Amino acid sequence: MAELSFGEKLLIARKQLDLFQYEMAERLGVHANSLTKYERGEGKPHGAVVRMFEILCEQHGIRFDEYEAGQKRKGEKMKIVLAEKVSPATLAVFAAEPGWEVLTHDQLPDGLPAALADADALVVRSAVQADDALMAHAPKLRVIGRAGVGVDNIDAAAATRRGIVVMNTPGANAVAVAELTIALMLALARKLPAANATMHAGKWEKKSLQGMELRGKTLGILGLGRIGLEVAKRAKGFGLEIIGSDPFVSAAVAREAGIKLVTLEELIAGSDYISLHVGLTPQTTGVINAKSLAAMKKGVRIVNCARGELIDDAALVEALKSGQVAGAALDVFAVEPAKNTPYAELDNVILTPHIAGSTGEAQEAVGIQI
Numbered sequence: 550m551a552e553l554s555f556g557e558k559l560l561i562a563r564k565q566l567d568l569f570q571y572e573m574a575e576r577l578g579v580h581a582n583s584l585t586k587y588e589r590g591e592g593k594p595h596g597a598v599v600r601m602f603e604i605l606c607e608q609h610g611i612r613f614d615e616y617e618a619g620q621k622r623k624g625e626k627m628k629i630v631l632a633e634k635v636s637p638a639t640l641a642v643f644a645a646e647p648g649w650e651v652l653t654h655d656q657l658p659d660g661l662p663a664a665l666a667d668a669d670a671l672v673v674r675s676a677v678q679a680d681d682a683l684m685a686h687a688p689k690l691r692v693i694g695r696a697g698v699g700v701d702n703i704d705a706a707a708a709t710r711r712g713i714v715v716m717n718t719p720g721a722n723a724v725a726v727a728e729l730t731i732a733l734m735l736a737l738a739r740k741l742p743a744a745n746a747t748m749h750a751g752k753w754e755k756k757s758l759q760g761m762e763l764r765g766k767t768l769g770i771l772g773l774g775r776i777g778l779e780v781a782k783r784a785k786g787f788g789l790e791i792i793g794s795d796p797f798v799s800a801a802v803a804r805e806a807g808i809k810l811v812t813l814e815e816l817i818a819g820s821d822y823i824s825l826h827v828g829l830t831p832q833t834t835g836v837i838n839a840k841s842l843a844a845m846k847k848g849v850r851i852v853n854c855a856r857g858e859l860i861d862d863a864a865l866v867e868a869l870k871s872g873q874v875a876g877a878a879l880d881v882f883a884v885e886p887a888k889n890t891p892y893a894e895l896d897n898v899i900l901t902p903h904i905a906g907s908t909g910e911a912q913e914a915v916g917i918q919i
Contacts, residue, residue, distance in 0.1 A: 553613055553645070555599065556588045560642050562602070562611050564917055569724060570910050577601045581910065588638045588913075626650070630657070630664050633674040635696060636909070639916025662686035672696060672919055673703070675903075681707035692716060694919040697906065698776075699828065699856070718918040720775035722906035727779035729905045730824050730854050731787075733878035736899055737822075737850045738763055743896070764788035769820030771836070772827035772855065773798040773808065780824055781806050792816055795827075817841050822850050829856040839864040848875040854905040857882035866891050869898060880905045 553561075563573050570588075574581040577598050586592045594602075606612075628650045629643060635653075643651045657664045665671060665687035672694045673679055679693050681704050693703055694716040708715050736742060739760035747754045768784050770777045773795035781791050785807050793808040794816040803810040811819070813836075823845070827833045837851065838861040851874060853860060862883065868874040869892075878899040882890060885903060892898045906915070 554590060555594055555602075556590045557641060557645055558606075558613055559584065559588050559602070560638060560917060561613065561645070562606060562609075564642065565611055566609060569721075569914055571724070576605055585638075585909070585913070588641070590641075627669045628652070628667055629670040629672065630661070630668045631672045632657075632661055632677045633672075633696075635672070635674075635916045636913040638913040639696075639919075642917050665690065670694065675702060677702065679703040679708075684708065684711055684713065694718075696912075696915040696919045698722065701829070701856075716919065718915040721914040721918045722908075722911035723775040723779045725908040725911035726776045726826075726854050726905040727783055728908075729880065729901075730776075730780050730826075730852055731783050733852050733854070733880070733899060733901075734763060734768075734822055734824070734850070737852075737876045737878055742899055763822075766790070766821040767792060767819055769793070769811075769816040769823045770808065771795075771813070771816060771823065771825050773803060773806075774826060776854075777824075777826040778806050780826065781808050789822075792819060814844070817844050818846070820849060821846060822852065824852045825855045825859050827855060827859065829858050834858050835861045837861060837865060839867075842868040842873060845873070847873055849873075850875055851877045853878070854880045857885070857887075862891060866895070869895050 559573065563570070566573075568576075570584050571581045574584045577584070578601060579598055583592070587594055626648045629652070631643075631651065631653045633654050640651070640653070643649060652664055661677070662683065663686070665683070667689055668687055669689055670692045671679065671687065671690060674696050679702060684690060684704070684707055690711070690713050692714045693708060695703060696718060698717060698719055700715055700717050703715055705715050740758045744758050747758075764787060766789055768789045768791050770780055770791065770793040773793045777793065777795070781793065784791055791808045792811045792815070793803055794811055794813045798810065800810045816823070825837070827836070836859050842864055851865070857879070865874065865877060869877060876897040876899070877892070879892060880901045881903055887900070887902075890900070892900055
């Protein structure tokens with residue numbers, strides 16, 4: 550079999566170094582879009598880029614001999630079912646593994662349960678519910694991987710009983726989620742949805758659309774994991790004062806990121822903007838409720854790109870109507886798809902259909918990590 554392509558080598562190296570596309574692009578001195586094309590087998594890299602890549606591999610001891618040899622010999626036989634659409638780069642990673650039989654979502658003529666009858670691994674995103682009933686069709690299944698942050702659509706308890714390992718890809722879409730968070734903050738501050746809607750309606754309502762700057766405001770980040778830290782990194786560029794709350798993060802780590810570590814109560818009371826980036830646990834469910842909303846600054850703005858269940862919807866709707874909360878931007882909901890949400894009738898709410906991690910770069914990253 551032929552030598553690995555430059556794109557295949559890029560994918561292997563990024564996987565070993567645990568780098569995002571943009572991070573590898575920075576190291577090679579190219580635009581991230583160029584790296585995407587190389588990994589897809591499109592375009593020919595400049596000789597200088599190839600040399601930079603070779604040096605990087607030498608520095609980190611990355612070799613491709615075993616991968617190239619592995620293509621010529623039969624490795625451990627495994628059947629892997631990709632139940633939902635994944636990126637071309639993800640397919641390339643799976644295809645590079647010797648002995649793996651990979652079925653994609655469009656190669657399941659008899660349906661997913663039938664395909665799982667002799668499968669060793671299952672990869673899902675958000676749509677497929679990997680519950681106990683589905684696992685019952687997969688007696689050989691050893692692992693379920695979710696190409697995403699949480700595992701809400703996987704019955705982890707049932708998997709444990711059956712001896713199936715559950716995996717996810719925390720942090721792979723951190724940049725995408727952080728960028729949408731900042732975008733939603735800006736949209737709230739500058740009333741962009743209303744400005745767009747009135748212009749499309751043929752109106753010129755400049756006076757009613759006076760916004761405010763982010764500069765000098767206090768952003769409270771609830772949850773300082775990879776996404777929360779990426780939000781902080783971008784927020785600093787807008788001149789925001791950043792406070793954060795996370796019981797698992799030390800003050801030293803927070804300081805290094807330019808964040809003042811505070812208690813949850815202090816964050817609730819002292820923020821002009823609150824952005825949620827915690828996982829869903831019994832302790833965080835409903836953390837934004839009538840009591841916490843009443844303790845916030847009047848006119849606070851709330852952004853949620855984490856989990857819908859973190860917010861008591863009835864309480865937030867009431868706070869939005871009363872003006873206690875000036876605006877909210879919600880990308881996630883307790884029930885999805887959110888077809889009959891009470892927020893739809895409120896003008897001071899921005900709604901997006903769970904798209905925070907939906908970028909080409911993020912989808913490739915989660916697919917490659919899994």
